[in-house]
Amino acid sequence: MQELDHTNGNYIENKTAKIYFEETGNPQNTPLLLTHGAFGNLEDFNLIVSKLIKDFRVIAIDSRGHGKSTLGDKELSYELLQSDVEAVLNHLQLAEIDMIGISDGGIIGYRLACYSNIKINKLITISSRWDYGNVLATKELLKNEDADYRRKNNPEPYHQYQKLNPEPNFDLLTEQLHKMWFKKESYPAGDVKNIKSETLIIKGDKDKVIQRSFVFDVAEFIPNSNLMVVPFAKHLVYKEEPEILMKAINEFLA
Known part of the structure; x- marks a missing residue:
């Protein structure tokens, strides 16, 4: 098994930043994009990636300013992170994918499904x-x-x-993330009703950051959606209950 380990990846340049990504799995199979959350990196997916590499061409990205990706000199926004993902996928000449996004990575997923020319067939947000x-x-x-x-x-x-970042500035990254979270225009909001992707929405029942009403509401908006609330799990549900998640993810992506 080829884990994601920050040793065998590549960079593309986009809007003053160098964006790092890695691939694993079967290059002949369906492309599956993985996008992590704030203060994380692509290795966050290693608890589940071993169950995916047989059936998918896995592409995992270090979000701008995270892992091995540089921050650049532009203010963070979800639009900018979407642009980074599109730049990687365009570089790989991929116009159609499945996708799993955690936390901020899931917001990127919603935005791609709403606004991008890249087609997402199946979208999982956690x-x-x-x-x-x-x-x-x-x-x-x-x-x-x-x-x-x-x-x-x-x-x-x-x-x-x-350890990983080539230009570490944790104070600036934290400041930029906090600003990004409170940019009203960054969120797709009611536009999610236009999402055509088959969507699986996952949250931990004890997650204080993502309240129950958030996922209930978005599941009602997205026409072809499925909702999974994992009992007793918190925000890092993918770390707390990887086996439960993988059962649902495998069934959904099959």
Whole structure:
């Protein structure tokens, strides 16, 4: 099995940043794009990628400013992250994919399904917002989680970032992410009703960042959607319950 390990990837340049990506799996099979969440990197998918590489051509991207991807000099937005993903897929000459996005990566998935020329046949979002009201509802949870808080309370992602990133600036990355989360225009909001992809929406029942109403509402908006709430799991449901997730993911992608 070829895990995602930051040793066998490539870079493309897009809008002042170098975006790092890796491929694994069977290059003859359906392309499956993986996009991680804030403060993570493509290795976050290793708990589930071993169950995917037999049946898919897996493409995993380090989001701008994360992992081995540089931040560039443009202010972060979900539009910009969408552009980075499109640049990688265009480089690979892929116009049609399946996709799994975690948290911020899921928001990119919603945006691609709404606005991109790249066709997403099957979209899975895990622990993801979709509307500006979602982030306002959890503002109190997010406002005090600055760079110092994250260094102290989430040291493993911080140290991995410091190790991997070619131009580390954790304070700036944290500042940029917080600004991005509160950009109203970045969220697809009601446009999700135009998503034609078959969609699987997943959340952990105990996730305080993604409230139940967020996923219930978006599941009602998206015409061809499925909803999965994982009992007792929190925001990192993909780490807490990988076996439960993979059962649903494999059935959905089959």
